[in-house]
Each structure stands twice: as C-alpha cells, then as structure tokens.
Amino acid sequence: MSRLVLIDGSSYLYRAFHALPPLTNAAGEPTGALFGVVNMLRATLKEKPEYVAFVVDAPGKTFRDDLYAEYKANRPPMPDDLRSQVQPMCDIVQALGIDILRVDGVEADDVIGTLALAAAADGLEVTISTGDKDFAQLVRPGVVLVNTMTGSRTDSDAAVMDKFGVRADQIVDYLALMGDTVDNVPGVDKCGPKTAAKWLAEYNDLDGVIAAAPTMKGKIGENLRAALPRLPLNRELVTIRTDLALDQGPRDLQLREQDADALRGLYARYGFTQALRELGGGTAPASVDDSKISLRGTAAGYAKAADSAPAIEADPVLAAKGEYETVLTDEQLQAWVKRLHDADEFAFDTETDALDAMRANLVGVSLSVEPGKGAYIPVGHNYPGAPAQLPMTQVLDALKPLLENAGKKKLGQHGKYDIHVLRRHGIDVRGYHDDTMLESFVLNSTATRHDMDSLAQRYLGYTTTKFEEVAGKGAKQISFSQVGIDEASAYAAEDADITLRLHRVLSAQLAAEPSLQKVYREIEMPLVQVLARIEANGVSIDSVELKRQSADLSARMLAAQQKATEMAGHTFNLDSPKQLQAVLFDELGLPALVKTPKGQPSTNEEALEAIAEQHELPRVILEYRGLAKLRSTYTDKLPEMVNPDTGRVHTSYHQSGAATGRLSSSDPNLQNIPIRTEDGRRIRKAFVAPPGRRLMACDYSQIELRIMAHLSEDPGLISAFEQGADVHRATAAEVFGRTLEEVTPNERRAAKAINFGLMYGMSAFGLAKNLGIDRGQAQDYVALYFSRYPAVRDFMERMRVQARENGYVETLFGRRLYLNDIHARNQGLRAGAERAAINAPMQGTAADIIKRAMVSVDGWLAGHAEQAKMILQVHDELVFEADVDFIDTLRGEVESRMAAAATLRVPLVVDTGVGENWDQAH
Template sequence: MGTKFGKGCHLHLIDGSAFIFRAYHALPPLTRKSDGLPIGAVSGFCNMLQRYVEGNSGPDAPTHLAVIFDKGSHTFRNDMYDLYKANREAMPEDLRPQIPLTREATRAFNIACEEMEGYEADDIIATLCCQARDAGGRVTIVSSDKDLMQLVGDGIVMFDAMKNKVIDREGVEEKFGVGPERVVDVQALAGDSVDNVPGAPGIGIKTAALLINEFGSLEELLDRAEEIKQPKRRQTLIEKRDQIELSKKLVQLDCATPLEFTLDDLEIREPEPEVLLGFLAKMEFRTLTKRIADALDAPAPVIEDKAPAAAAAPESAPEEDVPFDADSYTCVSDPAVLEQWIATARAQGYVAVDTETTALDEMVADLVGVSLATAAGKACYIPVGHTSGDGDLFGGSEKAVGQMDFDTCLKLLKPLLEDPSVLKIFQNAKYDMKIFQNYGITVQGIDDTMLMSYALYSGLHGHGMDALSERYLGHNPIPIKELIGSGKSMITFDKVEVEKAVRYAAEDADITLRLWQKFKPQLPVSKVTRVYEGLERPLVPVLAQMERHGVLVDRDTLSRMSNAFAQKMAQLEEEIHELAGEKFNVGSPKQLGEIMFDKLGYAGGTKGKTGAYATGADILEDLSTEHELPGRVLDWRQVSKLKSTYTDALQDHINRDTGRVHTSYVQCGAATGRLSSTDPNLQNIPIRTEEGRRIREAFIAPEGKVLVALDYSQIELRILAHVAGIESLKQAFREGQDIHAATASEMFGVPLDEMTSEVRRQAKAINFGVIYGISGFGLARNLRIPRAEAQGFIDRYFERFPGIKDYMDATVKFAQSNLFVETLFGRKIHTPEIAAKGPRAGFAKRAAINAPIQGTAADIIRRAMIRMPEAIADLPAKMLLQVHDELLFEVDENAADQLIQTAKSVMEGAAMPVIQLDVPLIVDAGRGNSWAEAH
C-alpha cells in the first residue's frame, strides 16, 4: 500500500451497472460453447474494462479506482416509498446469470469491486466522493447517470465513456438549468418516471429549473408557493408538498453510507496475469485473452473447443452488410411503382410486410398504410389513410397529399397477399392478417419472425420487434413516441405526416426482413423447425379466426352481477366492521394490520420495512383457522377483484358492432408454450369458487345455438405418468379409475371401496402439487396440516412412485447441463436461471421440472386446434375460445352431438402420430346456453 489518500490523489469510480447494461444491449447474445451459458454481457463488460484501463495512463491517470455495483433491488428508499422503482422492467432472463460473473471479472482485473446491501451504487459513489473531496483529492465518476450530477463540483467531475465527454459544472447546468447544488431540487419537482419518483404533477425539468432559479431553493419555493401566479401550478405545489418533499429525499444521495472499506483500499493495483488470463480462458474469450496476454507480455492459455458437435453454437445466416438508412426508404404513391415492387416480390418468392393502423384493436382499427421490404435496406411505405388538418365542422378530415388511392392499393396487393407461393414475412403476423381480413383479403403463405424467435429462444428474452432488432441486428428502431407522442397529447397514426411515417413504417418492414434472414437458417441448426412449422406457424390463422369470431356476452347479466357483488361487498364490510369493533377501510392493508395485530391482538404479526404489518393472502389464510375476521377479508377481496376485473371491466370490452368480446391471444407469452390472452384476459377467470364460476354465466350462445365446452381430463397427470414411467398410475388411467382415489389407495393403503373424501382430497393436493414442485411448507398450507405431516406425505409419495423422483432428478440434471428442457414434441424451453443460488435456485428447478409436462400439454392442445377447422368445416360450428386445457365452441343446437363427437376425436388423438402416449387422453364435454352451463 502506498501513501495515504490525500492531496494529489485522483479517484476514479466506475458505475458498474451502466457498463453491464451498455454491454448487454449493445452486443448480440453470446453463449459459452462448452455449456451454453450466456456470456455476451460479460464479454462486453471485460472489453470495456480493458479499454478503460488502456486509455487511462499518463500524468492525469487515476491513483485509486473502484467499480461500484448495486447489491439488490431493495434499499432504504423502498422503506420510505414502497413504489420506488416499481416501474422498472424485470431483468432479462439471460442477463441474470451474468451479473455475478461481472463481479468476478472486476476482481480478475485486480480492480476493487464494491457493493452494499440496502444502499444503491449511487450512495456508495456519493460517500466516496465526499470522503475524497474532504481529503483534498480529485474524483472522476465514470458514468452519464443524471442522478450523480448533484455531486459535480469542487474537484469532482463525471466522464461519459460512451461519448468520451467530461461533464463538469457547465455540463450539469446545460442538462438541468441549475448548478449541481440545486439538481436535487429540480429532480424533486420534475420527478422521474424511470425510478417512479412522483415529483410535482405537470412540472417538467425546464419549469422546475425556472422556479428554483427564481426562488433560490425548493424549501423557499414551497414556503412561498402562494406567490405563484399560475393557479394550477400554485395549487399543485401547495397540495403536493408532502409528495415533493418525499421526492427530494428519494433523489438526494446519501453521503454518509456506512462503508466497510476505506479510500486507501482502492489504490490502483496491477492485474495478476495468471488470475486475469485464467478467468478470460474460463469464459472462453479467445480474442480478448490473446489481446490481454500480449499487453501483459504473458503466455496466452490454450482454450479448448469443448462443445460437442450437437451443442455447438448455431451459426447464423451471413449478414448483409447494409447499414440502416431511414432516408433511403421510398414513399410509393404511384400504382405503376407499386406494381414494380410486387413484381420483385413475385420474382424472388418472398417479401416482408407490415401495416400501420389507427388502433391496436384489430376489430376497430383502420388501415393507414402498408410497408414492403424486398432486401436489407430496400423498403417502401404506401400511405393510403393519412389525413391533414383538424377536420371540418362535421368531424371530417382532408386526405393528406402524396398518397395512393385506398382501393387501388388493396386491389394491387390482394393477389400477392393471397398467393401462397409467395412468402409474406411478418413480425406478429396475426395482427396484420386480421387487418387485411377486415378488407376482404385472406393472407396466405406466411412466416413470422416473432414466432421464430419464440421457437429459438423461449425463456431467454421477449420477442417484440424493437427488442429483437437491438439484440440481433444491433439497431435501435425509431421510437413510435417520436411520431404519435404519449399521454393526453397522443395522436393516431393517420395524423402523422406522410414524410415522417415513411421513415418509421418502412424501417419496420426492413427490420422484419433482416430478422427473418437471421432466424430462418437457425431453425434447423437449433432443431426447432418442427416446433415452428408444426406448432407455431399453422396456429396463426386459427387464432386469428377465433379472435374475429369472438364470444357473445350479455351486458345485462354482467351489470346485475356487478350490483350483486357490490351488495355482497357491503354486507361483508358490515360483518368485518362488527368483528373489528369499529369502521375502517377494508381495502387498506395498513389499517387492516393495525386492527388485527394492534387492536385485536392476533399472534404472528410481522412488520415490513415500511412499518406496516404484512396482510397478504397467505397470512390471512393462516389466521382464518383461528379467527373469523381474516376469512371475511379474504372473501371481500375475492368479490372485489371479481367486480373490478371482470363484471365491470368486461362491459368495456363488448364490441359495439358485434355485441361480442374479442380477446387477443398471445402465442409467445409463456415460455412453456401455453397461450395467454389479453384485452380482456379470459384465461384467469376463477372457477374454483361459486362467485368465480358465475362470471361464465354472462358468456352466452345466440338464439338457436348452444355453447359446447370440451376439456382434457387431468392431462398433465397423464403426461407425468407417461414420461416418468409410473406403471401403477398408467394402469389406473387405462382402467378409467378415479386417479386421486387410486393414488390415495397406493399411498395410504386404503382400499378403494373404503376411500373417504378427506383422504382423496389429500391425494389430489399431492398429485397436482408434485407437478408444480410443491414443498412440504406449501402442501401444509394447502391442506391446513402440520408441515412435518405434509413433508411425510411427499416423502411417502416418492417412495410409492419412485419414477417421479427419478424423472425430476434427471430433468434438473439435463437442464443444468444444457440450460434448456424439452417437451415431447421438441419445444425447447431455456432455463438460464438453473445455475442460480439461493431461493431462485429452488424456483428454477421447479420450473424446469414442470415445463416439459405443462409444455407437452400445451403442444397437444395446439395440435388439436390446428386440426380443428378442417375437421368441423362441414358443421355449423365455430371454435371461440381456448382456456388452457379447454376449448369452447358455438354450434347450432341440432348439430351439438356431431360437434362433440368430432371435436373429442380430434382432441383425444392430437398427440398422434408423433407421440404414442402410454395412457389414453380423455376429453369431457358439456353443452348449455351459457359457458357456465357448458363447463
């Protein structure tokens, strides 16, 4: 250790998270060849550290250096304000396992690596800055984070490594309109949507800076708020004072963080070649290892290619080296020019297509324009529905100049779009197909880059176009907000100027084509062609047709239910208030906690960091075994959710023209292959309670028709019996036994003819619990029995059915070796968290065990849905909904029996001929005038 930190010393502090996220988003994904571990962000991070080290020599070089990281997501600010950073998106799944490796990388470079539980990296940086300044030294913060700008001045500067730019006092004033010492005042007023700092509504950074410069400080401004001339601003500052003062506390960095190290511990140290090169070799970074070995004048370690041939990283298609250039895109308004684009598409046999519309709901959206791309960088936009001006007295708007006639455009495109011999490439084809269907065009011959990504990378990341473009093309698309704005001032796309629309819309088609060029060759290499071609692509037109059909919903029934639920809530509130001995807000967890634990003295109350008692459903369930009030609150919460989420909200989703609800299915929402539905979500309607089941009464059949529901019976248990090879379960399924009674008999030695409902209930809980990797603790809660007894049940279950434990162990081992699991139909579900430590490890293992079972069930019903339209083509029937293991149809009353026979046959044989299950698939059928009657 050298001299003590003081005058003449120069401390550099690197914002570690900024380096990581920059590396992650700037580079395409990369996996370690030997085991498939994601390492793209680690590679970028190491390269950035190396460039930083190489670029900081000479007289102004740092004498002390540290990389500062965030330890966890919960800090003292969350205790102050529980919504702090609540808007932040979850960390990408493939980045999570790389985070600890970036710490290891920092230490391998022999650079101090610091983080603290309960404090943000910014607080550690702030404390070190203050200590260094007090000691007479200088500081450079390597970051562009605006939150750190409050520290600048008196020997402290920031350095934006991406722009190679120093941020000093002038730079801060340029950004905030005030000096560093008043940055927190401006931030307290302006708030921060990224960190969810509330601020003063309606006041942005410019206005905040004007106010602070006028009054001198936030405190002075708030004390003299009455002097503000603008009424709305004055009212905001007076009424939101507490919120603004809280915001200042949230943005003010803590310069007194209790550090467990000193400035002297951060003195620059030379890397130890053996350690650094050993880490880089372990990561299998060949180029970087050689470069650093040369720089350190040390021998480069040999990195063996450990990847087996089958597991080698898939090679992508050769990329066309064409830069993105929005100015090169063409606006097509002349029919003759469009005919040339169509001729090119026909000649080469493929074209990327995208639509621009006035709404996200395809049932009400109007077409505004169509984009085409025939090669990377060669794209056009055909505007047909843009308007200019604010319209006349009667609400009309003039058509913008420079467009093609609407009918002419569609007449020219229709033969191309309906020709199955020319491949139309979309990103989320279902949306565009439904738009074209609104104008009588049935698109045939499609590819979908979103679904290709889903087949290739399920479980690793999302599949939206912007994210895929950034990740796989290294290109940030033009944000839609730049064209249509946001919030109350947002406009629809038809109001966007044609010139601006061309750049944005044509780029979408260009990106889609390039993604297709990258993904298509990877399908066979990654062995997921069968999944994409057999399970994903053919499902698109089926779902599109189901969504267009919609399901008839009776508004009056929903309205009556809403009123009934409101009365039920009022009745429950009265009972709760009587049990509590006073009135309080039942919907307030804080007030409920005080009633239960402070006033009524219930045992087991635990306070969170905010000082409020925890009153989650699990706690109320435990308490309800001894007290009446918690059970009533659970009932109130359930009825409240049914009212707000379903009976009230569903009324808003009834289409004015059709009288039906048209949900939208998300094919790539769940990693396992399960469909999800949105706007509205019809897959989460609870059916285990009487009130929940009643919601389905509002879904009805038109006059002369009935609804038919067909539901796979215990499909996941049947798949488990097959994959785990459990003979006793397979035999029970073959013989049509009550599987839960059979399990109970096998486990507890009770003859079937002496089975009680209680013993059967316990076996049922274990059967379903095991599929989802339930713990002894979870089963104890479900069955309301001691934990030791529940664990005993699970242990006995595994003893009686050893194949299940063998399957679980083998599946986890496979996941750990390959970082993915597979369904029986070859769907790959990536499991990047399988190597995690702590509580996440248990969750990742349970997910890996369940995914092949749930995924296989999802694949089977997908196969049934794909075959169904052809099977029922001659029947007066429509397939309306899919809810997990159930399909709902609308059919003429006199054809219901024939539909049931046909649809059952399709569903029960859906696994064939790819998979011959050892157990039969059984489908239960029901019919009625409502979904509730049919189910």
C-alpha cells in the same frame, strides 16, 4: 510509456460462465464462457498493449490451504460444461500471442500482484484486467484496475475510497473484517461493508480495530470480540502476495504475433462470426453468431449478459439505417407490386388508428423485400394539409392478389394483428409463412421480450424509432392518422424492413436447431391463423344476466362492508391499505405476519389469510375483495367489451405470453375466470349460444398427470390411467395401503394435493399448509408417495440434472425452457429453477398438445364453417358454438382429434359437455 496488461483469467472464465446464458456451437459444444472471455480479450487487444499475460490458477493446493484447511472448502467442483471450455480458451489465448501463466502453490492473484508491483517499479504502466474486488489493495500510482466486461476503472486511491469507502492500503483489513463467503473466510458476524469502513475510518487499521474491541458496545461489539482470534489469519488469507520468485519478469511477457490460421480454425469451430470476420476469415456456422449476440438463456441471464458482456460490433448491413420510399403515385405503387411479385418473400405491416384490431381503421401499409429497403403506402392520414394519398380501394385492390396468394411467402412481426385488420378491409391473408415474434419465442421464450424494439436491439444492435417519437405520449398522444406522412413513412417502413432483417437472423438460428424448427413450423406458425379465426368468431354475451349478477355482487359487497364496520366499531374504507393496517394491527392488535418490501404490515391476500383464523374480520375483507374483483373485472366490464359491429366479445390470444408455451388472453382475460367458487362459475352462465345453437366444451382430463405418467414411465401411474381409475383415489390407495373402497375423502384430497403439488415442485412445507397438517406428517406423505411411485422421483431428479447440465429442459415435442438460475448461488433462485425444471416439461407438453389439437380441429372445421366454429380456448379446454343438429358430429370429430394430438403411454381422455351456456357445457 509501455504498458503491461495482466488478465485475471480464472475470474473472467467463471464470471462469463455464470453471467451468460448457455451457448453452444453448431456441433452442440458449450461456448458460453469462451464467448465472454474471447470478446474481453478482443477488447483488450484493440488497445494494443506491448506486454500481456493471461494468468490462471494452477491445479492443486496453495499455501492458503496449509494456513486454513477450510479455505474455499464450500466451492463446488467446476461444472462439466465449464471444464470443457478451459482448453479451447487456452488454445485461443495462445493463438492470440498471449503468454499463459500458472504457478503451483499460489493463486493467480499472487502471480498478478507480484508482476504488477515489479512492472510498476520497472517503469511500466500496469493494467490489471479483473472484476475481483480483492485487487483494489494493489491500486497505486502506475497500477490501475479495469473490468473489461463492464468498462469500470479504478485508477487511484480516491477511486477506491469512492467505491469501497476505504483507502487502497485499508482494503486488506476491510476484507479481513467482512470475511469472504466465496473463499469460505468467515469474518465478523453481521459486519458488512458499511460497518467495516466505519471502523477503519475511526481506528485506521485492523490492529486499531482489534485494540478497540473491548470498548465496543452492543451486539456488533460482541461479534467483534468473538472473531478476534481469527482476524490475524483472515488478514493473511486475503493479502495478495507480491514477493513470488517467478520464472518470467514483466518484460518477458511481450505480446507475440498472432497465429491467424489457428485462430481462424478456432473461431470457425466455436461460431465466433465477428471475430472471424476481423481476421478476414469468412463466416462461422450460423448457430452462434457473436456479431448478433445470439445468446440463449433466461431473461435474468440476458439481463446479466447485457450488463457484463463487452460491446459487440453489429453486422454493418443489419444494423444500418434503411432507405425508405413513400408511395404516393400509381406509378410507385405498380413498381412495388412488381417487386413483391418478383420476390421470394416479403415483409408487410399495417398502421392503424387504434390498438383493437377488431375495430381499427387502416391508415397505411408498409412493405420490404430486401434488408435496408422499404416502402410506406399511406391511405388514411387526414390531418389538415396532408398531401394527396392513393385511394384505399386502389391500394388494397393492387395488393390483394399478392396477399391472398398462398404460394407467395409473407412474414410479419405479430402478424395476427395485421391479418385481422386486412380481413376487416376485405383481404384474407394467405401464405403467412413466418413471424419474427414467434421465431424469437421458440428460440428462447425467456431470453428477451419479443416486441420488435427489443428484438432489433438484441439481434441486430439496432435502435428502432419508437411510436411515442412520432405520435407523442400520454394525454398529448395523437392518432397515427394525424402523424405527418414524412415521419409516419420513416417509422412505418422501418417496421417492415426490420421485420425482414430479423427474419434473416432468426430463421438461420432456428434452422440450426431442428427440434425447435419443428415446434415453430408445425405448431406455432399454423396456430396463427387458427387463433385469428377464433378471435374473429368471438362469443355471445348475455348482458342482462351480467347486470343481474353485478347487482347481486354489489348488495353482498355492501353487506360485507356493514359487517366489517360492526366488527371494527366504526366505519372505514375497506379499499384503503392504510386504514386496514390501522384497524387490523393497531386497534385489534392482530400480528403482522407478512410485511411489505418497506417493512410495513401487509394487507395483501397472503397477509389476510395468515391471520384469518385469529379473527373474523380478515375473512370478511377477503370476501369483499373477491366480490369486488368479479364485479369490476367481469360482470361490469364484459358488457362494455361487446363489439358494436359483431355484437360479440372478442378476446386476444397471446402465443408468446407464457414461457412454457401456454396461451394467455387479454381484453378480456378469459384464462382467469375463477371456477372454484359458485360466483366464478356463475359468470360462465353469461357466455351463451344464439338461438338454434349450443355451446360444447371439450376438456382434457388430468392431462398433466397423464404426461407425468408418460415421461416418468412409472408403472403404478400408468396402470391407474390404463384402467380408467380415479387416479387420485388410486394414488391414495397406494400411498395409504387401502383398497379403493376404503379410501376416505380426506385421503383422496391428500393424494390429489400430492399429485398436483409434486408437478409444481411443492415442498413438504407447502403440502402441510395446503392440507392443514403438520410438516412431519406431510413429509411422511411425500415419502410414502415416492415409495409407491419411485419412477416419479427418478424423473424429477433427471429433470434437475438435465437442467443443470444443459441449462434447459424440453417438452415431449422439443420445445425448450431455459433455466439460467439453475446454477444460481442464491438457494431460493436455484430452488425455483429446479421446480420449473420439473413442471415445465409437463405444462409445456400440455400446451403443445392442445395447440396441435386446435390446428387439427380447425382444419376439419374449414369444411363446416356454417355449422360450427371454435370460439374459446382456456387452459386445457376448447369451446365451440354449433347448430343443435350438428353437435353429435362435432363431438365425435373433436374428441377423436384431441385424443390423437399426442401418442402417450396412457390414453388421452376428453370430457365433453353441451349446454345453452358455457357453465352448462362445462
């Protein structure tokens, strides 16, 4: 039987636009919606239907607007980025040989409904390609709904019932009761899908529900009776018309022959490589490649893309399984050494027996010089019956000249780990030129996780072998040294091979984005070796001091427990949320102002802060928790983290840990040591300099505010910084109309809260909470601030607009943060994206500046390695350990290099301190 496919073009265009992250072709033209629709069309045409129509809404009003003036009144105008894709979409549809239907005065739904029923009556099988639930009313024998973007199929009354809880012939009444927020059709208040389905199951149709309204009980009955006058109109608005007089009938919609030349030009222009390849038309520009799904958007955008985009065929070379060799003989080793010598670049990876690079022992090395080919050289597998392996010294001696040759390009995936491992085994890696983790991170920090498994799936369509598959999981997991060499070789060689394949894809995309390429090449890649050196340097810890602090914290925790017991009148476990709930809310009767996701009274920090003014116990519990966290996280744990070989603590820095580009750290996390409390600052006393040396801490002063002044070009802020004034006092003087001398401490505190709060998108409500004032007064403060610093307000609005137009904002150096939720219908998500749009340029620029400073300072320190070393980076601060008699020289060089890391409209100021421990130096 012949088949007619009716494509709901308007629906797919909008869904693709909002589901996929912002895409552009090499010329910068937006292509995201086009990408989704074109791939949906390709999937449809592969099924070879005889008749096809692409149906879209015509411009102008429809009969529904005449029935109800507010119909779709809340819909925003079509975004410019989407509007620019409409004509290219139509051009591609026509070139594919598909008729485009637009009928004035009605919607695409009505055209599809009329053609569907006419075609079914004419003996054609009808497929309606849509994601719109309204079309479920058309399902009947011969008429099927298929969501080509997700693959879901609704082909019977039973399928409609299973999906919506009502029959197909009840869908209209179901929609009339619920209403439609998208089309601005108000339904019965509080009537959702379950209530509507329940009523229709009991009363059969809308007329039956209306007749039963007088006897309906409760609030929902009241809501139904209030909605009765509009329900008949609702039914008319949501009913798809099937009786239009159309110029074309179903059999007039025969699929025409494709215009291959036109398609070739369009696919090449918009960068649809796989579609172009299917035509035999070569390749498209590298910036957008649909065969590798090179999307750019936020994590949420990618999640949506994965859920809603049609399956895309991966590049057969990049997605194929590789051929791998296990190197067990000297002849094989020398052959690979020659391959590495002859190659322009090669990927390498290490396998070890531990995750801590500062303690791990080498088990093997993997290599790759071309996609699909790789080798594994085992050197440390020691399970019973393991085959003979080449001696580690022989392998390292053979590889050392290549790995230490700065002129030989090397690449890895999170190569900092491998650099540490090889350094500890006598090889100082030079010429580390590319890192796929960082290529992915710079391209789009929030698009996906940046581990190899995620990147391979995202960019290659390749499913890698997971560590657990070869080593087991949980308590049964074995060391890699115990994994069979055959299994280990397949796993390890794949790592090097996939790294090389990923680099081929990601480097091409970076090359198409010059600003991102510059961030990657000038900031992120040089920083790898800098961070490796900082981590290797480590920091000395005074374990005796930490033990003393632990004892003090324990005593104070006990005192807090005793105090809480007295207040409650009995003993209870302060660490048990269940017991806390009972004491606070049942026994003391305090209000539960914050709830858990399951609706239970919460005992988290926010909940306790909310009721701390009503009773002293919540404050005691907060004090106890703060002390317990300091003890467990730092004073007890840090001595256990001292490396037995070096006698120092070595943190790990993560370049891809924060979307804005800020570094994070772990094991231990030094970024989160609290400095606003005396107890938190005390912990820094345990970070000490060895005898004859001192610690020096250099901290950018108010760097994000200075960046705000630079980016906004506000004369008032710029003037305050140029004069070296206390900027918070200067702001208070401006806002409150005082002289600098007249500003009170409370006014300075308010100005500081505004200065920093605005950078993080703080609302008047947030400011009121922060300052302990009413919302009206806080709103007055904000209004005063913007009246004195109007360019700041203009800058914030520019960032919102830029985010809405481009889908991203940029730092001063060109780093991007994509904001997929900037177009979200959910107001909370959209507001969050707007706050990020304002803050990211400042926080990201600050991150870029300190990274540039670290690279510069590290380059100078290379000539003074015995006298000084960089040992810590925390937020806007760098910490050094140096000989006492070298401190002055170090201070001058570091301050000048940090100040010169960026050229702003205001000076970059560095505050420096020196001491025997970090607290003294800070």
